[in-house]
Amino acid sequence: MQTTIHYQNTREFAQEMDRVDHLKSFRDRFHIPLTDAGKPSIYFCGNSLGLQPKNVRSHIEEELLAWEKLGVEGHFEGRYPWFKYHHFLKDATAQLVGAKPDEVVVMNGLTVNLHLMLTSFYRPTTKRRKIIIEADAFPSDKYAVDSHAQLHGFTPADAIVELTPRAGEHCLRTEDILETITEIGDELTLVMLGTVNYYTGQYFDLQAITKAAHEVGALAGYDCAHAVGNVVMELHDWEVDFAVWCSYKYLNSGPGGVSGVFVHEKHGNNPEIPRLAGWWGNDEATRFEMPRQFVPQQGAAGWQLSNAPVLPMAAHKASLEVFAEAGMKALRRKGDLLTGYLEFLLDDLNQQCEVPAFHVITPKSLKDRGCQLSILTQEKNGKAIFDYISKHGVVADWRNPNVIRVAPVPLYNTFEEVFDFARLLQEAIASRKG
Numbered sequence: 099m100q101t102t103i104h105y106q107n108t109r110e111f112a113q114e115m116d117r118v119d120h121l122k123s124f125r126d127r128f129h130i131p132l133t134d135a136g137k138p139s140i141y142f143c144g145n146s147l148g149l150q151p152k153n154v155r156s157h158i159e160e161e162l163l164a165w166e167k168l169g170v171e172g173h174f175e176g177r178y179p180w181f182k183y184h185h186f187l188k189d190a191t192a193q194l195v196g197a198k199p200d201e202v203v204v205m206n207g208l209t210v211n212l213h214l215m216l217t218s219f220y221r222p223t224t225k226r227r228k229i230i231i232e233a234d235a236f237p238s239d240k241y242a243v244d245s246h247a248q249l250h251g252f253t254p255a256d257a258i259v260e261l262t263p264r265a266g267e268h269c270l271r272t273e274d275i276l277e278t279i280t281e282i283g284d285e286l287t288l289v290m291l292g293t294v295n296y297y298t299g300q301y302f303d304l305q306a307i308t309k310a311a312h313e314v315g316a317l318a319g320y321d322c323a324h325a326v327g328n329v330v331m332e333l334h335d336w337e338v339d340f341a342v343w344c345s346y347k348y349l350n351s352g353p354g355g356v357s358g359v360f361v362h363e364k365h366g367n368n369p370e371i372p373r374l375a376g377w378w379g380n381d382e383a384t385r386f387e388m389p390r391q392f393v394p395q396q397g398a399a400g401w402q403l404s405n406a407p408v409l410p411m412a413a414h415k416a417s418l419e420v421f422a423e424a425g426m427k428a429l430r431r432k433g434d435l436l437t438g439y440l441e442f443l444l445d446d447l448n449q450q451c452e453v454p455a456f457h458v459i460t461p462k463s464l465k466d467r468g469c470q471l472s473i474l475t476q477e478k479n480g481k482a483i484f485d486y487i488s489k490h491g492v493v494a495d496w497r498n499p500n501v502i503r504v505a506p507v508p509l510y511n512t513f514e515e516v517f518d519f520a521r522l523l524q525e526a527i528a529s530r531k532g
């Protein structure tokens with residue numbers, strides 16, 4: 099549903115929006131980096147590395163203290179015994195992605211988990227061997243699918259089908275994705291897309307895509323790195339087969355933080371599914387008896403390899419508590435308003451220019467996007483605009499050849515920051531003309 103709010107291009111309006119914002123107190127729960135001048139920066143890079151929640155330090159300190167006082171006994175004693183540390187994260191994680199608690203587990207890094215999932219769910223035959231992915235997928239995801247095709251003796255050119263937008267367009271149309279799935283039909287074994295594309299900010303219609311994949315006998319798995327903590331998902335109900343994500347972008351769990359995995363219960367409870375096994379995935383009842391024969395735990399936890407990295411998981415736990423308190427649906431409601439305001443101000447700015455200064459390539463429809471807008475600058479030297487706003491306290495992200503990615507996030511960004519950002523962009527454009 100599009101909102102019908104009447105935005106205004108004034109500071110008073112932005113301040114009023116902040117005043118009535120039910121989530122406004124959450125900003126105080128984060129450390130906001132300062133500019134060289136000592137002012138809070140306009141941090142629109144939560145899609146790349148989320149800010150540090152202030153409760154992270156105490157959560158990590160608690161585990162440092164447990165280690166200090168208990169040594170190895172910390173595995174079974176203390177408030178959060180490390181032996182079952184991942185259990186303390188699973189309810190909040192399941193809520194975030196629309197899963198049952200046993201369908202999720204937190205472990206490893208994102209690309210590692212993608213490989214674990216591809217090992218189990220990309221099991222091609224000579225005929226049914228193809229994987230669909232976006233042409234502008236995140237590089238790591240493309241390397242991952244290429245390498246799995248090669249492990250099975252195929253060339254990427256033969257096994258990988260890349261989805262490209264229509265000429266003159268930047269995003270993929272759902273109808274085109276569905277048509278490709280149907281066309282490839284019984285040669286297709288897996289659809290593996292970013293959920294929200296990292297470059298365009300497009301949120302794909304997972305439900306429709308998953309259904310189409312299943313109809314031709316293929317599976318559907320997703321990289322939710324740019325979706326988790328950003329958009330509302332119902333991975334279980336949409337019958338997604340598997341998903342992976344990282345925790346350091348919108349999930350604010352720290353650089354290189356632990357990754358999350360979703361395995362639908364229809365696979366998670368099937369011990370016959372081949373997997374790369376490790377002792378931490380073994381049935382918890384017998385794990386420390388070190389049985390010779392691996393017996394996987396039920397659910398996503400059966401894909402664990404190593405004992406839990408408790409310190410980064412403690413940071414993640416702290417952050418998940420903030421999300422649980424705010425609630426994903428409420429965050430998305432504010433996020434739609436915040437990003438909608440940014441879009442409104444950018445349109446307004448463009449209208450004041452003789453020729454539009456930029457073009458937002460992210461979809462306009464709220465259901466097709468999250469926080470991020472990707473701004474394609476029309477100027478030859480768009481980088482100069484980016485450098486100008488960066489010098490004036492904006493933290494955003496530049497992508498060659500000409501895209502500025504900005505993500506105002508509802509947990510800690512404000513409407514007034516969006517207003518200030520648009521003003522700076524206006525100044526940057528004026529300074530290029532002057």
Ligand SMILES: *Cc1c(COP(=O)(O)O)cnc(C)c1O
Nearest residue numbers: 207208209236238296321323344
């Ligand atoms: C951020 C991101 C990654 C990064 O992978 P790591 O293994 O965490 O370094 C991979 N894929 C996508 C789609 C991403 O957005």
